[in-house]
Structures are given as C-alpha cells and as structure tokens.
Amino acid sequence: MDFNKLIARVKGILITPKTEWPVVATEPATVAGLYKNYVLILAALAPVATFISAAAFGIHVPLLGTMRLGMGVLLTQLILTYALGLAMTYIVALIIDALAPSFGGQKDPVQAFKSAAYCYTPVWVIGILNIIPGLGILTGLLGLAAAVYAIYLLYIGLPYTMKCPPERAGGYAAVVIIIGIVLGVILGGVIAAISGVGKMASVAATAALGSGSSSDSGFVVDKDSPLGKLDAWSKKVEAAGKQMESAQKSGDAQAQSEALGKIVGATLGGGDQVEALAPEVLKPFIPETLAGLKRTDFSAERNGAMGMQVAEARATYSDGGNRSLHLEVTDMGSAKGLMSLAGWAAVQQEQQTDHGYDKTYKQNGRLVHEQWDSQTRYGEYGVVLGDRFSVKVSGNADSIEQLKTAVGSMNLAGLEALKDQGVKKG
Secondary structure: OOHHHHHHHHHHHHHOHHHHHHHHHHOOOOHHHHHHHHHHHHOOHHHHHHHHHHHHHOEEEOOOEEEOOOHHHHHHHHHHHHHHHHHHHHHHHHHHHHHHHHHOOOOOHHHHHHHHHHHOHHHHHHHHHHHOOOOOHHHHHHHHHHHHHHHHHHHHHHHHHOOOOHHHHHHHHHHHHHHHHHHHHHHHHHHHHHOOHHHHHHHHHHHHHHHOOOOOOOOOOOOOOHHHHHHHHHHHHHHHHHHHHHHHHHOOHHHHHHHHHHHHHHHHOOOOEEOOOOHHHHHHHOOOEEOOEEEEEEEEEEEEEOOEEEEEEEEEEEOOOOOEEEEEEEEOHHHHHHHHHHHHHOOOEEEEEOOEEEEEEEEOOEEEEEEEEOOOOEEEEEEEEOOOEEEEEEEEOOOHHHHHHHHHOOOHHHHHOOOOOOEEOO
16 A cells, blocks of 8 residues: 555645546546555544544533443444445445436446545545544534535546536536435434444445456346345436436426436435325324323424425324323335335344443344433334334333333334335336
C-alpha cells in the first residue's frame, strides 16, 4: 500500500477535482484494487475515530451526562458502521452504473465504482473529527458541508467516468444522491433496529475484494445470496432507467417525471413498485383497547413523493393515570425492498446491561426486536411482518411480557396477509 499515493489522490480530489477526475477516469483499475487501496482505509476513519473517542471519553448525552459503553458494544458498533460504509459504496456504484444510459452515459461498473468511491472522500475524511469529544454542532455543520461537497464532486466527475454529457450531469448526480440518501437513511434505520448489516456488508465487500467487478472477472454470485439478490435488484433498476431514457427522448415532461418515479420506486422496492396502504386500510389494525387500556388518540397518514410511498398509523392507550402504551404500525411501502434486504442478511444480536437488554432475532420467519430496562420499567417490542410491515408497542409495563402480549393480541396475520397489496411486480 502506497500511502503517499493515497494522500496525493485525496488532496487531488479535494483541492483540484477538475484536473483530478480526468486522471481518475483514464487510470486502469478494478473494484478489488479500489477497495483495497482506497475505500477500506478511508471508510475506516470515522468508525475508528468514534470508537477511540467513546472508549476514552465516553458518550455525552445532553441532560444525562456521560455514558460509558462496554468494549464489546463499542466494537460491535464499529464493525457495523464500517461494514455499512463499505456496502453503501458498492450499492451507490450499482445505482450509478444502472442509471448511466438514462443520462446519455456509458455503463461501466469499474468507472461507476470510481465515481462512488472518490465522491465519498470528503465525508470520510471529515469523519476523523469524531475523535475529538465536545465538538457537537461544529462536527455536524462540517459533516453537512462535506456532504454538499461530495455532491459537487460527483457532479463534475460523472462526465469523465460515465461519459455522460456535461449538461446532463446535474440531473444524473441529483437522482443518484436522492436515491443514495433515501437508501442510507432507511437502511441505517433498519440496521439500527435489527443490526443485520454486518453479514450483508461482509458478503458484498468480500465478493468485491475477492473478484473485482462481475463483468471483468467472470465472477458469478449465488442468486439466492444477499449479493445475488442485490444484483438482480440492480437489473430491475436498470430496466426502469431505460424507460426514463425513452421518456427523455420523447421530450414529454410528464412521462419523464413518471419515469423518474419508477426509478426511485424500483430502487427502494427491490425492483417492484409499491403503493402503501391507505390510512383507512390501516385503521382496522389499530384496536380500540390494548393490554386492557383504552385508546386515547389515533392518527394515520400516507405520504409519497417521487415514486416512494410510506404509511403509518399511531395510537396511544392509557388508563388516565401513569400507565400508557404507544402503538406504531408502519407500512414501509416503497421501501419494502430494503426491509427484504435487511432480512436476507439478518443475524442474531443481543446486548446485556446491568439493568436491561436489547436483542434482535428471528422467530417463525419474522424479525423481532425487543428492548427492556428494569430500572425505568420501560421497553419496546416490535415485529416485522412480510418484510413490509412493522408493528411496535412501547411504554412502561410490569415486564416485557406485557408488551409481547399486547402485540400478540393484534391481528398480525391479517396485516401480514396484505403484504402483496399494491405491489406491481417489476
């Protein structure tokens, strides 16, 4: 590993990107080489810095003081965060490659991976500041600035790496960023809930490290593996991209808008377009009473934009005194593909403390998450149904069993039976 070359590339990308991208585009490379000589090192900066800071100084929580977590917990978080960074680079590269023809570019998995890896540079580099405790909002602002600069880097780099017309690079970069942000937020949230990214990311990273891109090595993945399903997913996104290309040629603005929605929907839905359940369909699954408590408020809504839809129903149950429970029923709708992706890669996880635990496991084919604190007697119990619906009850109780019983008393089978409603196969 030539660290001088690595440092020179980082400086070039950050300081003189307009002259560095043409050099990057003409360099011979493989996905394996880019991972080994660039991504693996830079993507580790933020997770390692966070680990060191948390281990040495603890984690400051406003109003609560400083918390210290066990080394096992910190190490687990380091590995999961690092794995997510590696996996997201690969996923964004797939998106860049799949969308290339839609914006007049040329598909090339290695060039797409260059685009993803190098545009992430400012975000990875700024992550080293996580080692300094107490920066708070400053770190957040610098992180935001790094993210904006990453978008700019992608914008000026795509014409060189993916051969797209410069005048179409803005739209190309915008679509990639929109999909990438949504993927990151939703997948990060799912990972936080189920801690299932480790296996998926290691599979993706190992496959890339061991064999480069599938197009230049003859590498074939198991279609039933996480990476195999991801590959099939990307092909469906590519098909949606071709529809957008046709729409652009037609000059029909409405057709272009609909085609863009199909790309986003196909990406998040695992190749399928999904219309989330309407609020009136969710409402019957919110009971009038729960665990002997009367429902005191209820709300349900469905929101959508750019081909993505999500619906949620919420309710509070109370005895009018100190006892209350909160119920959330969420239809991930257009993001069901990400739920499936998390399910493909899920691993069992459990953390124990002196006064509680947090664990995730699979039971009867369903992902289950439960958390309990015996000191505050507060907990939550949630289950994922049909890789699409999330049902969670949280609040104060005598034991976690009360929350489990509350969820179990609901019509889970009826909700799960609707997993294919509104799904248009890609």
